[in-house]
Amino acid sequence: MARSPESQRLVPSQEHLLLDYVHRLEKHKQDRRAVHIHLSQLKAFHRREQHVRAAANSFEPLVKALQGQLFVLQNSDLVFIYKAEVHPQTETIVQRVRFLFSDDPLLADEGDEGGGFATWYDVEKEFDRILQLVQGLVRVDRRQIAREGARMDTRAALKARQEKGEPLTPEVLGRVEAALERADLSNLVRRQFVCSLSANMVPEPVFSELFISVGDLRETLLPGVNLMSNRWLFQHLTRTLDLRMLAMLSKTDHITISGDISFNLNVSTLLSQEFLTFDDNITARRRGSMIIELQHVDIFADLGAYLFAREFVQEKGYRVCLDGVTHHTLAMFDREELGADLIKLLWHPEFAHLSEEAPETIRTIVRRAGEGRVVLCRVDNRQAVDFGRAMGIGLFQGRHVENLIAEDNRRRELLRLKRRIERG
Amino acid sequence: MAESALSATGPGQDGTSEEVLLRDYLHRVGDNRAGLYAVHVHLSDLRPGNRQPNFIRIAARSFEYLVNNFEATLYPMSNADLILVCRDVPVDEVDSVILKARALFHEDPLTAGEDGAFGDRFTTWYDLSQPDDYVALIGIADQLLAETLQRQRREAEAVAAAGARAMTGRPLDPPTLAAIRQQLQGARLFDLIHQQTAVQVRHGGKGRVLFREHFVSMFELQKRVAPGVNLFGNMWLFQYMTEFLDRRLLAILSRRGLDEGKDSISLNLNVPTVLSRDFQEFHQGLGTLANRVIIEVQLIDALADMGAFAYARDSLRERGYRVLIDGLNPFALQFFDAQPLEADFIKINWSREFLGDDANRRPAALSESVARAGPERIVLARVETEEAVKWGTGLGITGFQGQLVDEIVETMSDRGMI
Structure with missing residues (x-):
């Protein structure tokens, strides 16, 4: 990847993409128009994610027909640049978007003209104005990043609390534990693949993580209680989940497992009688296909126990993965020093807004850990993949990767169909 | 911690402790000692943090392969030491198992020496076909038994005495x-x-x-x-x-x-x-x-x-x-x-x-x-x-x-x- 000043920000924001687009537009500005929709001026309660998404979706048909390009900015504003021939359709769409927010004071004050809601540009005649506007947006974007990030976090935390329910208490925890000892959790086991990605984003599974879906567990056992509300109580609960997971893995007929798998355990579980029994019942070959994920907090809670347990399981043939590493803690741990085979780094959008020297630091850490030994997980979008690749990370896990796998499967299916038809 | 290590591998109430079993065995073999040897693994010298019962249990499991496949018996002592008694078992087989046990504690100073080398504090080997070694090991077994009894007494007293530094319960x-x-x-x-x-x-x-x-x-x-x-x-x-x-x-x-x-x-x-x-x-x-x-x-x-x-x-x-x-x-x-x-x-x-x-x-x-x-x-x-x-x-x-x-x-x- 070429290193322009922009790429130092790791991942281009929409503002930067727009600036880049406008620069390239300079040579093709005839018969182009642009519209800037000022959603940022709306009242905050109208500027919710789903509203902005709905507004952006309205442009989807034109974007798909390659008639225009849409940019959704950090402040929720939309910029649509399109071919003059679809101007009537664009006007209709903007009218429709406006209708979405018709009870907002921004629109109420302006009557039907709607001048404050959208600004229209003829790219050929007003190119300099557009360029100025976009350059201004990029500057604001830089300033706002830190602030916006913090605010979004608080909002997201609040939202999570509202959605996920009442905090867990020791009383409830005791009941959950008792219930878990009897419950059959095999239908709550989820699987997510860790993949390498080819240059054109074709995923190649390397191993898959098995985990008990805490969200579904809550729905099944205790609707309305947030099992994750207190990290210590949750950490305690994971010990019980560990034992259930080991029991399920012992009975392979419960879950069909193919390929190498990973699963989370506590260090104390590795030293328990239950793990020794589990270990007795599986073949040496299967040990080699298993990766045990350990949380770094758990490791440092009793470093001596970790060092012992790690030696024990690695000697048996299992691999060990250091889990829970974030953008805050990445620089603190050395994979080799801790003797882990793999490191899982949690993707966070803040990665895109780190300091200027951060990318080089991260690249160095990844290089030292070994390219094939770092997994970027919680990869929910393309941005995360682009970031990971720029950092030299070779393995990815998350919703976006699952989508890529599904896409790839569809593509293969189509290809098969096509061949059959051709042969037909 | 030392007291919990005891409870994990401790002797039974009826006096058939591992210490007693070892001593009985050594006396029983008498002159039938051809090919017989023993390895004393000094886990009791580990740092207390490494001497936890589950650690010791896992270390003892390393020896299962020998016990299952050869004429070998493992005696887990109540002080966390392990004594392995073998007859005609290839030394290389024992070596590789001890190497694994040693690796488990590689952060502990006890394992710093080289296996079997002079100054190795992790293991002591006894060639029981040699009268000197045989007598020496019987001495060790007697000593371990005496220590166990003494420790049991001491610990009973310690538990009775309130305000122990480690929290109990x-x-x-x-x-x-x-x-x-x-x-x-x-x-x-x-x-x-x-x-x-x-x-x-x-x-x-x-x-x-x-x-x-x-x-x-x-x-x-x-x-x-x-x-x-x-x-x-x-x-x-x-x-x-x-x-x-x-x-x-x-x-x-x-x-x-x-x-x-x-x-x-x-x-x-x-x-x-x-x-x-x-x-x-x-x-x-x-x-x-x-x-x-x-x-x-x-x-x-x-x-x-x-x-x-x-x-x-x-x-x-x-x-x-x-x-x-x-x-x-x-x-x-x-x-x-x-x-x-x-x-x-x-x-x-x-x-x-x-x-x-x-x-x-x-x-x-x-x-x-x-x-x-x-x-x-x-x-x-x-x-x-x-x-x-x-x-x-x-x-x-x-x-x-x-x-x-x-x-x-x-x-x-x-x-x-x-």
Whole structure:
């Protein structure tokens, strides 16, 4: 990847993409128009994610027909640049978007003209104005990043609390534990693949993580209680989940497992009688296909126990993965020093807004850990993949990767169909 | 810990302990000793932290392969030692198993020597076909049996004697925790708050007070609200308990206020507490005295949510507080870089168990890690012996806290040296 000043920000924001687009537009500005929709001026309660998404979706048909390009900015504003021939359709769409927010004071004050809601540009005649506007947006974007990030976090935390329910208490925890000892959790086991990605984003599974879906567990056992509300109580609960997971893995007929798998355990579980029994019942070959994920907090809670347990399981043939590493803690741990085979780094959008020297630091850490030994997980979008690749990370896990796998499967299916038809 | 190691592999009530079985076997073989040999694995010499029953159990399992495939018997002694008796088993097979057991404890000074080499303290080999070795091992077996009986007596006495240093009782579990939380709401706690002084020792033996840590005595708390419960028995539930103890502590200190002196104080708090309204209120009462207060945060608490920790740390600093990272053992610094924590102080809890006779397995790595973290920021706590002070000063550490320090502070203040 070429290193322009922009790429130092790791991942281009929409503002930067727009600036880049406008620069390239300079040579093709005839018969182009642009519209800037000022959603940022709306009242905050109208500027919710789903509203902005709905507004952006309205442009989807034109974007798909390659008639225009849409940019959704950090402040929720939309910029649509399109071919003059679809101007009537664009006007209709903007009218429709406006209708979405018709009870907002921004629109109420302006009557039907709607001048404050959208600004229209003829790219050929007003190119300099557009360029100025976009350059201004990029500057604001830089300033706002830190602030916006913090605010979004608080909002997201609040939202999570509202959605996920009442905090867990020791009383409830005791009941959950008792219930878990009897419950059959095999239908709550989820699987997510860790993949390498080819240059054109074709995923190649390397191993898959098995985990008990805490969200579904809550729905099944205790609707309305947030099992994750207190990290210590949750950490305690994971010990019980560990034992259930080991029991399920012992009975392979419960879950069909193919390929190498990973699963989370506590260090104390590795030293328990239950793990020794589990270990007795599986073949040496299967040990080699298993990766045990350990949380770094758990490791440092009793470093001596970790060092012992790690030696024990690695000697048996299992691999060990250091889990829970974030953008805050990445620089603190050395994979080799801790003797882990793999490191899982949690993707966070803040990665895109780190300091200027951060990318080089991260690249160095990844290089030292070994390219094939770092997994970027919680990869929910393309941005995360682009970031990971720029950092030299070779393995990815998350919703976006699952989508890529599904896409790839569809593509293969189509290809098969096509061949059959051709042969037909 | 030594006492729990005993219960894991301890002798049966009926006297058929492994010690007895071994001795009987050795006497029974008599002259039929061709091809017979034994390996004594000295796990009892491990550091206490490595001598935990589950560690020993796992180490003993390494020998199962030999026991299942050859004429070999393993005798797990109640002091955690293992004695393997073999007949005509290829030494190479035994070697590879011992190598695995040794690797399990590779951080322990005990395993520093080379297998079978002179000075190896991990194993002792006995060629039982040789009369000398045979007699020697019978002597060892007798000695181990005598020691076991003696230890059992001692331990019975220790259990009887109240106030053992290690907390005893059944480990904390969720229902007990729920009950304790109920109890704590109304319990009197102010008289359980104790102080311990941390000092900085300078050239020429002169010292100054770094801070006086205010803490709730867990042993006294156990007595008051949870007799028979080992509060340290479950790390995560204990950690949760401290979250609501924090609030009580803050309320008490708010009422009490800081004393007239100029010395700083330190408090152990959870990160969520620092960000809570209770702390806001504590701070408002404190005003400009914040620069006399150091907030101690457990390493795992910081690691659990570094974003929250960094935010808490910065907002504490802005208001004049200083931040200390607590909960490190003497070799923790070798396994992570403390720099990104940006703490004013780092507290290492000294413990004899981490040191072998040579003080450390990897002295270079240790002093390097201390240098990287900044020895001037480190406070060595739980200092109870001269040895600990020597260990610390050897690494350039100048901050000390613990029982020994308390005694020294008393003497120094009597002489007006502090």
